[in-house]
Amino acid sequence: MLRPPAKHCRNCGTAVVLRLPDDGDTKTRAVCPACHLVHYDNPLNVVGTVPVWGDSGQYVLLCKRNIEP
Template sequence: MPRPEIRFCRLCGTATAASIPPGEDRERAVCPDCGYVDYVNPINVVGTIPVWGQAGEQVLLCRRAIEPRKGYWTVPAGFLEFGESLPDGAIRETREEAGARIELGELFSVIDVVHVGQVHLFYRARLLDLDLEPGLETIENWVVEFDRIPWDEIAFPTVRRTLEHYVADRAAGAFTVHTETIERRRSH
């Protein structure tokens, strides 16, 4: 994904110019009138791995009702809103996409997706009940055993990697925070 082009100053509306501001190491959109420097930073995506059962033997998946990857499975996640903490965003996204009430646990995975300018952060969570109601972005919810996850139907590499880490940590009996970078797939 190309870096977004900032054409006008968000403070005064003047057309911006691409230049390297003093003390910086890369080109930015700079307003020649008021001097405002516009920084384009990655977007945060937050979500949860909501589990159910006495030993957390099942996970809540959501079948996407929207593109990208409509019809594929994911965990509840979405864009963090301005003025919202990471935990608050993860709880909100879980409620919006699955109608799920959760007890939020620890941060579990942080995955950089540099080529699209995103950072995906997933928290462990425990479902408080199975009174679920798919939101507008979800076709259906599915509480499924970990050994029945439809791996070939998982919507995004970040979700797949997070679930793989979760399955491995669960089998090992110890959870840790996972960090990694997902590289752009090269076409042949």
């Protein structure tokens, strides 16, 4: 189930407008006219895990996506 697009900016609270962003995107997005934040809604899940390498405390984040970023 897809969520409706954002109505207000999560950054500054201004009402957003639906238009093509200036960054070359080809899909209509919710864009804030005040702070120019583009609100992307990605309904696809990203699966991740954080394994620990031995007792050294070093962590490695592994992620698997269905689509390229």
